[in-house]
Amino acid sequence: MPIPETIQRAVTDEGPISFSEFQNLALYDPDTGFYATQGQAGGRRGDFMTSVEVGPLFGAVLANALDTWWDELGRPAPFVVVEGAAGVGTLARTLLAARPRCGAALELHLVEISAPLRAQHPDGVTSHLDLPEGPAHVVVANELLDNLPVDLYELTANGWAEVRVGAHGEGLAEVLVPVPSDDAAAVAVDLRLDAVEQRVPTGQRLPAPRRAEAWLVRAVGLLEPGGRVVALDYFRPLADFIGLEADAWVRTYRHHHRGGHPLDDPSQQDITCDVRLPVGPTDPRTSSQAEFLGRHGIQQLVEDGRRIWAEKAANPDLEAMKARSRISEAEALLDPDGLGGFSVCQWGP
Numbered sequence: 001m002p003i004p005e006t007i008q009r010a011v012t013d014e015g016p017i018s019f020s021e022f023q024n025l026a027l028y029d030p031d032t033g034f035y036a037t038q039g040q041a042g043g044r045r046g047d048f049m050t051s052v053e054v055g056p057l058f059g060a061v062l063a064n065a066l067d068t069w070w071d072e073l074g075r076p077a078p079f080v081v082v083e084g085a086a087g088v089g090t091l092a093r094t095l096l097a098a099r100p101r102c103g104a105a106l107e108l109h110l111v112e113i114s115a116p117l118r119a120q121h122p123d124g125v126t127s128h129l130d131l132p133e134g135p136a137h138v139v140v141a142n143e144l145l146d147n148l149p150v151d152l153y154e155l156t157a158n159g160w161a162e163v164r165v166g167a168h169g170e171g172l173a174e175v176l177v178p179v180p181s182d183d184a185a186a187v188a189v190d191l192r193l194d195a196v197e198q199r200v201p202t203g204q205r206l207p208a209p210r211r212a213e214a215w216l217v218r219a220v221g222l223l224e225p226g227g228r229v230v231a232l233d234y235f236r237p238l239a240d241f242i243g244l245e246a247d248a249w250v251r252t253y254r255h256h257h258r259g260g261h262p263l264d265d266p267s268q269q270d271i272t273c274d275v276r277l278p279v280g281p282t283d284p285r286t287s288s289q290a291e292f293l294g295r296h297g298i299q300q301l302v303e304d305g306r307r308i309w310a311e312k313a314a315n316p317d318l319e320a321m322k323a324r325s326r327i328s329e330a331e332a333l334l335d336p337d338g339l340g341g342f343s344v345c346q347w348g349p
């Protein structure tokens, strides 16, 4: 595929552009970006599977979590919940279908940058292109932060250099641009080098997730007292990046397969980056997705599903089929080598 004109123009007019600018155009350009033209989470029509798209169980557990947090907050009405990266609105649909106790008070705001995905949001929610002004009691985001564009840096023999993207014949190529000495201290802060005790070896690349940091600052800033931001994602402590090649933590996906190099086929593949910890305005409380789902009642929902299936197995209806599918959904959501290995970070109580 030819390189989209917006990217071609940016690299030609501005010289090598930052990786985040490239990633932003490749994924989110409103005319040619991956998420504006074809990309989405999901099974047959999607490019990658997310917990939300595994089935209705994840939304049912989130509904339990919302009820717990609503109780803890003293049952406010309205109970304002913002979902970042709502995609086509599947989490909202499954949450509402689970009929949480907080349902009558629930005011759901769905934030999705892609217009075609936003257009598929269900009735009964308010859709936004960007985070609303607030205030909110809960801000939740599944697999948003890893999709927010990152800047990349490499430690060379002469100090840190930024990995930029430039024109190369008909295609694109990485260009290493030394960090000016005046900027070195600020870049070290953005890379959170204070959080890594071991020596960073020459040749090591690290991400600077500036847009994820900025999004988290804004999301936490929306919260009512006692409110929380809950992000489920591929988090990785900074120390665990050391010794890894960048292709272990900047990945591409297309039609459920790993894609090529991030500069190959821009706008035709998703580009994600593991989210470096620490991230956010304060240190979050972190647990595995399996622990989080366990705390909010996944096992009980599976047991209820088994019982409903057993009662109706001789003459199963749709409810029985859905109940039965909870068993395999739970296996997928709790698999420590799969979605269960994701982390959940929470800012707030």
Ligand SMILES: C[S@@+](CC[C@H](N)C(=O)[O-])C[C@H]1O[C@@H](n2cnc3c(N)ncnc32)[C@H](O)[C@@H]1O
Pocket: 035, 040, 041, 042, 050, 051, 052, 053, 084, 085, 086, 087, 088, 111, 112, 113, 114, 117, 129, 130, 141, 142, 143, 144, 147, 148
């Ligand atoms: C990996 S998908 C996850 C979708 C959904 N949360 C799920 O779990 O199935 C990431 C989504 O984030 C959206 N996105 C990216 N940047 C965004 C932003 N700044 N604000 C809102 N949505 C954004 C993308 O368009 C895409 O739909």
